[in-house]
Amino acid sequence: MSEASWDRSQCSVAGTLAVVGEKWSLLVLREASHGVRRFADIQRYTGAPKAVLTDRLATLVEHGILRRVPYQAEGERQRHEYRLTAKGLDLVPTLVALMEWGDKYLADGEVPPMALEHRSCGAPVHLELRCDEGHELASAREIHAVPKGAALSPR
Amino acid sequence: MSEASWDRSQCSVAGTLAVVGEKWSLLVLREASHGVRRFADIQRYTGAPKAVLTDRLATLVEHGILRRVPYQAEGERQRHEYRLTAKGLDLVPTLVALMEWGDKYLADGEVPPMALEHRSCGAPVHLELRCDEGHELASAREIHAVPKGAALSPR
DNA sequence: CCTTCGAGGTTCGTCGAACGAACCCAGCCG
DNA sequence: CGGCTGGGTTCGTTCGACGAACCTCGAAGG
Numbered sequence: 351m352s353e354a355s356w357d358r359s360q361c362s363v364a365g366t367l368a369v370v371g372e373k374w375s376l377l378v379l380r381e382a383s384h385g386v387r388r389f390a391d392i393q394r395y396t397g398a399p400k401a402v403l404t405d406r407l408a409t410l411v412e413h414g415i416l417r418r419v420p421y422q423a424e425g426e427r428q429r430h431e432y433r434l435t436a437k438g439l440d441l442v443p444t445l446v447a448l449m450e451w452g453d454k455y456l457a458d459g460e461v462p463p464m465a466l467e468h469r470s471c472g473a474p475v476h477l478e479l480r481c482d483e484g485h486e487l488a489s490a491r492e493i494h495a496v497p498k499g500a501a502l503s504p505r
Numbered sequence: 506m507s508e509a510s511w512d513r514s515q516c517s518v519a520g521t522l523a524v525v526g527e528k529w530s531l532l533v534l535r536e537a538s539h540g541v542r543r544f545a546d547i548q549r550y551t552g553a554p555k556a557v558l559t560d561r562l563a564t565l566v567e568h569g570i571l572r573r574v575p576y577q578a579e580g581e582r583q584r585h586e587y588r589l590t591a592k593g594l595d596l597v598p599t600l601v602a603l604m605e606w607g608d609k610y611l612a613d614g615e616v617p618p619m620a621l622e623h624r625s626c627g628a629p630v631h632l633e634l635r636c637d638e639g640h641e642l643a644s645a646r647e648i649h650a651v652p653k654g655a656a657l658s659p660r
Numbered sequence: 661c662c663t664t665c666g667a668g669g670t671t672c673g674t675c676g677a678a679c680g681a682a683c684c685c686a687g688c689c690g
Numbered sequence: 691c692g693g694c695t696g697g698g699t700t701c702g703t704t705c706g707a708c709g710a711a712c713c714t715c716g717a718a719g720g
Contacts, residue, residue, distance in 0.1 A: 362607025452517025
């Protein structure tokens with residue numbers, strides 16, 4: 351897709367993976383994006399061990415992807431829940447990308463287990479690669495990657 | 506984004522992560538998508554330890570995301586290189602999603618280190634959430650997720 | 661009061677995966 | 691022959707994931 355020699359040290363793919371690339375982080379975000387907010391529910395739905403989950407939630411909060419919000423259920427003491435921030439919401443396309451790939455290649459002839467609809471019109475939602483001229487890219491092969499800025503120094 | 510109780514066991518996000526969610530896999534695919542094909546180059550650019558890289562390449566080949574292609578450089582013995590298959594190319598949107606998030610939130614005021622251009626018109630390429638009616642979604646909040654098929658059984 | 665309950669953790673011992681350094685192996689080159 | 695180079699494998703150590711058990715706070719029940 352491009353010729354190869356540039357500085358990877360500040361690559362955004364690597365940077366993002368350093369933040370959310372650990373084993374359970376994206377599954378936690380999947381739950382958050384489905385509106386699951388409570389520790390025990392996240393644990394139940396993801397299957398992550400408690401200690402790991404505590405740690406992942408803490409890093410996600412630290413990075414401003416989730417925030418801890420106190421709440422009070424009636425007849426309960428005050429607890430807190432985890433909600434997506436705007437920064438966290440912007441990771442949804444990543445989840446959708448993973449989901450679409452899985453739907454295409456992992457479904458054993460089954461129907462995909464989850465459909466995404468446009469809330470206002472009900473039509474199915476999907477991800478598109480598109481350029482500023484408005485062309486939709488039929489394949490990733492139409493992408494040309496160009497290193498910029500500080501990445502230009504080789505190695 | 507939706508109410509919470511359905512069967513996660515065959516979620517496509519989890520399934521895809523089981524295939525490419527390990528620490529170095531997506532970085533290997535980043536290199537593959539940039540046209541880096543040789544073991545030593547992939548190792549140099551990703552920084553993955555050799556043993557781990559051997560293992561990841563093997564799993565990616567096993568899953569049909571990369572294929573081993575024999576080649577012959579002049580004055581060299583026959584070796585093989587790793588190339589993206591169509592199935593692997595379809596992971597590029599995932600990489601782009603990670604990259605766009607990193608560009609937006611991790612750039613310390615720097616210019617993003619890599620630009621993607623439409624090969625045929627040169628305009629910048631980006632990912633869009635769009636529905637079949639043609640509406641572009643301004644935010645992931647406009648998505649409504651609906652469990653289907655075998656996922657409908659709770660828990 | 662004292663006990664129980666349950667959410668949201670923390671601690672601990674074990675065990676597997678990741679790490680880096682060292683080694684191996686097959687050709688081609690001189 | 692001996693060395694070099696790409697593509698690995700082996701090995702000992704370290705680090706993180708795991709699951710079970712324990713802790714803590716506040717509300718409610720007796």
